[in-house]
Amino acid sequence: MAKVTAPLMSLDASGALGKALVFAKWKGINYARRYFVPMNPNTENQERVRSYFTRAVTSWQGESPETRAMWNAAVRGRPLTGMNYYLAQYIKYLSSHNGEAPATPFLPPVQQQS
Template sequence: MARVTGPFLSIDASGTAYDILTASIWKGRNYMRGFFRPTNPKTADQKAVRTTLKDAVTAWHALYSGTQDEWNVAARDVYPPISGFNYFVMQYCLIDAVPDIPEVAPRKSKSIHGRNVYGLDIGYD
């Protein structure tokens, strides 16, 4: 049930009423929208991607902190800027194994703004 404080939408309203209407606050402004329940199709491809990402995160946490720092240094020249963690996960997904630390990240052209900036194509269009 939605919680309302003061007259409706004048002070505070948040929550969902009867799975129909959702009230919330965004940047200090009250707003209302229709209720939406996100779906989770759990397809085989989606499960495979989630497993790969989970394995990549587990591998990152298993790294020595000095090695993580080396990944952060290697990721400095990547465009658009990303963290060492994101660079590690990207490389892990490309080869599906724990990658070696690159000496210097490959610098990409700043004119490239497509989704394959790093050569990573995960199959979504």
């Protein structure tokens, strides 16, 4: 992926240039990349993971502000959000429990003291 300073002789560019290049911005940085069509095989495993992700997001949205605050506190000082951590742990739980949802509220794992 190339970082660009003045894409197409302008200050900003986004979108596709034919089927050759795509211009976009990520975290305020303009970039260009080769155009590609993503694969979407729709395998059984892929559908299961998508379902787990949807269920995790729905669960996060239903959690109380207090529970969300606990997840945010659990990642303080780390480069991710409480929601990121929640989704990862929720999906890991679903995967290891044959898709069975955890009890609510779903709380962060106990952190080891060093």
